[in-house]
Amino acid sequence: MAYTLRPARRITAVFGAAAVSVLMVFGTVTQTEAQARPESFAELAETISPSVVNITTSTTVAGRTGPRGMVPEGSPFEDFFREFQDRNGPNGRPRRSSALGSGFVISEDGFVVTNNHVIENADEILIEFFNGSELPAELVGTDPNTDIALLKVEADGPLPFVRFGDSDTARVGDWVIAMGNPLGQGFSVSAGIVSARNRALSGSYDDYIQTDAAINRGNSGGPLFNMDGDVIGVNTAILSPNGGSIGIGFSMASNVVTNVIDQLQEFGETRRGWLGVSIQDVTDDLVEGIEGLDEARGALVSNVPEGPAMDAGIETGDVIVTFDGVDVEDTRELVRVVGNSPVGKTVRVIVLRDGRTQTLSVTLGRREEAVNASMPQTGGDDTPEGPATAQILGLTLSEMTDELRDELELGTALEGLVVTDVDETSQAYEKGLRAGDVITEAGQQKVTEIPALETRIEEAEEAGRKSLLLLVRRAGDPRFVALGLEE
Template identity: 75%
Template sequence: MGGIFVQSKAITEVAPAPLRALWVAALALAVAAAQAIAPPAQAAPEDFSQLAEQVSPAVVNITTSATVAGRDGPGVVPEGSPFEDFFREFQDRNGPTPPRRSSALGSGFVISEDGFIVTNNHVIERADEITVEFFEGFELEAEVVGTDPNTDIALLKVEPDGPLESVRFGDSDTARVGEWVMAMGNPLGQGFSVSAGIVSARNRALSGTYDDYIQTDAAINRGNSGGPLFDMDGRVIGVNTAILSPDGGSIGIGFAMASNVVKGVIDQLREFGETRRGWLGVRIQDVTPDIAEGIDGLDEARGALVTDIPEGPAREAGMETGDVILTFDGREIEDTRQLVRIVGNSPVGQTVRLTVLRDGKTRTLSITLGRRETAEGAVPAAQPEEDAPSEPREMEVLGLTVSALTDELRAELDLSDAARGLVVTDADPASEAYEKGLRAGDVIAEAGQEPVEMPADLRSRIEEARDAGRRSLLLLVRRGGEPRFLALSVDQAE
């Protein structure tokens, strides 16, 4: 605006009075318009004292204790060690090590006036005594209502004499990178402590199936686990769970499980004492750009590619291996992580509509979800046995040497009688197939989303892909029974 002002002043000094009036009016309109479209300035809070005072009564310190079994034998050196006799003699003189008590510290927060408390599962795991210390100084014994190791969330219950101060969950999906947040807890056993920072990133995944972490630079240390991460309105948008650190101390990279994940878990733990997640009954993998190139009708890398279908809801609904799941209950699916979270958050028994891409065309399937917790041991059903080829044949193609399955190969690779496909007996280290992970012992079950059992079948799929103008061929490969898709270029195939 300074440049505009200087320029307008120079003009008005040489212009007639009526024209100067017009220039002043135009300048005023320009300033007003610029202020109207400019984003509002986000000033840093003067301090966090009011927020800390508001929410502190609902934040708790958690102390747990457990009995650690003693040792009856030496146990401190490997069996057969040259020092084994020495330690055994020492043990005999001093007797067996008696059981001992160990303790751990963590944090949590109250979500209802009648005493429900949220914390991390790893804070209270294997504990036989849980003591909750409140901000006002009193303590109560807590019982475990339920836990969910998948999200590292636990729900506790205390029996207070009167209503407790509590906090509410906020909407973690509305948290924006750069917004101020405040963490509270019991770092390193120092008692109630506050730290502040910003949202550094969202939608972080660490190692769990249902991970959705908010990353923050607010100081989080050991003992903060299970404590709340507040937005500036005093709503909990995350549960402080983990840190990234070379030495165990805070370096400004902390992770809080997003509240929208936690809310669903807590509701189930509160109602059932356990989680009840929806289960589709498929094994899936992400669609990469080269895989998308090998799938008819898929113009970009999106969706979740079905690699296997055990007995369950999806098989009953007619889903097939090689289907690409594009939508679930009306929601577009970008990748496998998103699909797993959406399905897991859906009610058991709910009937949903899925759009899948198959043979270049979309289809709609109606599937009634099962329960994941009761289906963890599901395995693919065996297919009817067929006669093996009388004479095994081999072929070199795509940098691979492939052979039809024989009884000898089944025994050598420990494959079931139901296994079907071509066995990779060798892979050229200079080939694209080797670069993408194919090795001797892998079984190619499908090529171009069609079964292959003879080397000639694979050659035919390559020619079909070329004739259709595709640059790559999609293969379904099994290793140790685990399926995955990969795409190989057919441009250089012999």
């Protein structure tokens, strides 16, 4: 059975007119379990309900301009559907679309938190409060990377609000309750536990709390509370095979959200730290090829464009093991800790290079300003005609030529050995190398000629290594691959 991850507000309801039967399961409860389980959530729900809001958005959607999408272009039914559309209204007439979501008030002066996908592209945003009153809201700022949005309403007096708690203190098994507007029902409460922590779904800054508290369409943007009434998550998505809740919901952890909200309040946008490196995880098969590393940890630098890292002396092939006092376990952790660092802050970065650690001082840039910057490619001299070719480690390799540059659209600056064929029974094929890839480094040294690669292999074998670390570029994107030397 296929399972689909969906934003909670976008899930299609599967409930019909038939009555829903409820199965009550009773069992024996020990005295210890009874003491740990709350007798009721009523008092907590009554306290926090006034701060939770329903959100309705309106969006102008362009009308159809023809039957395209309803029937194949050129179909004999094309004219029929065009006439049908003409009878039912002018083509291209805009229409209004509305959507429902949830949110919560975080200050008495009217700041409201919700999901970005709840209000994305909305022309109008209406906030409904627990007492039935309604107010229009203005968008302060959004962060699509964490799916968080900040709104502002203007009220006649102070509004009831809730505070964020420390999501890092939430433990698997702790009781939580979710509030929101599921399926348009409004101000609905569901209870469950923290099922898992530190879930990553699809974003670079993801840190989700998984819960079995019921979350459905319309719950998006609503709060996930701990038993102290503090918000420890923002309900965002569910995992479901049918569009309904099956007890696998995800809430963005409050410690991520608060950092985003602080920036949106101050700047109206996010301002994340930027180190300026391309990185990849250190896998078990790469460890053998990295001198001085005895386990899979850290973030392996695969490219260093112009920016903070280059200015500080970080090099391709370095393994970042510590950033600003935080031990780096993998790339996900490094991305998060860098992104949460202030722009302009000078931090200490410890890298492993040539078997020894070095401490470098890096002044962080701003990621949002650099995200669209192109990655420069390695420069070099013109390659002479008549390139050498060889079959090494399951790869058929050729030295660079102008013809290969043109054929593979490699650009004029890239230097290295071009993969022209890969033995499908080789380890190189298994690890994803394909014709058109360019090997720019071997053993963390540049290679532009076949003999240089052969020398790197000999050096690795003499050092007793079982694999050789290659830096491979495909469509300009670099990655390290460790190939065994027993091919």
